[in-house]
Amino acid sequence: MAASSDQDVRTERAPDPAGSVPTGGDGALLHALKLVREAVPPLHPGGRPVIAGVAVAAGALRLLTGRGTGVGLLATAATAAFFRSPHRVAPPRPGAVLAPADGTVALISEVVPPPELDLPREPVTRVSVFLSVLDVHVQRIPMHGRIRSVEYRPGAFLSADLDKASEDNERNALVLETQTGHAIGVVQIAGLLARRIRCDVAAGDEVAAGETYGLIRFGSRVDTYLPPGVAPEVALGQRTIGGETVLAELKPADATTGADLAVPA
Structure with a gap:
């Protein structure tokens, strides 16, 4: 009996229980970044100039004094949090x-x-x-x-x-x-x-x-x-x-x- 060639062998894989979630190293990192992005609400456009101004002021203070890195990062993060615009879903209730x-x-x-x-x-x-x-x-x-x-x-x-x-x-x-x-x-x-x-x-x-x-x-x-x-x-x-x-x-x-x-x- 002739041996079967590798091309005749077909292996059917079971569906991935994780759906489309990647399992490789790079894929897992991308998935983690996606989860973080979904958890952090977007910013209202009106807040971007203010956030940028706080960040620039914090950077200037750090350059001039060599201090204030932690305070500057905290102030910038707090300002960004103020201008958050989270996704909301209106209830399906007429009137x-x-x-x-x-x-x-x-x-x-x-x-x-x-x-x-x-x-x-x-x-x-x-x-x-x-x-x-x-x-x-x-x-x-x-x-x-x-x-x-x-x-x-x-x-x-x-x-x-x-x-x-x-x-x-x-x-x-x-x-x-x-x-x-x-x-x-x-x-x-x-x-x-x-x-x-x-x-x-x-x-x-x-x-x-x-x-x-x-x-x-x-x-x-x-x-x-x-x-x-x-x-x-x-x-x-x-x-x-x-x-x-x-x-x-x-x-x-x-x-x-x-x-x-x-x-x-």
Whole structure:
């Protein structure tokens, strides 16, 4: 009997239980780097110049004094952490008004919206989320819809947890026309340490729930003005996760008022 050639021999390998995870030395290193990259949240573009400035200052201090390496690295890392913009997944809940920011619910009150929002002059529920310097400081869109207006107002820099900060502090206000036919006001408010408000949307922009639209640097507050008659689903002192925590739930406008107020195409 003739011996079988090596070319006639076929060995079928069992599927790799690790899936596509590489097993070689270089592959394991690449996989580890991928895991680290996925664990570290991306940075908001508005923070990159600030981080670069801190890093340059730390490097200059090290060159001039021969000291401060550890402090400089710590300061740079802390600044980078402040400008983190983690990935968020909006809950699949129709009509949900999502929290526009990470933080703590500091105030829930019935107030007349500020003039710059150009909303009906009647009391509505305002939910105020206070952001400490340790919180994520990017802001997120609360619902699918269209930006109706954006207006910036200069002002003071009082502590953002004070009620009068809504009227006295530097702030940036936008009105969102939602696909449910409502208008929601969202106001970025500077605080004691905040000296810069960034807003990356303009009137007429189509936006999606949970997407980032702005940034407030170093301690601040974000107010959400709910439509008339809508009750909040959060409590004072509750922690919110921007783009995920539900502040309230809206029903189609025609179901509550008898009018078709859908956002025009």
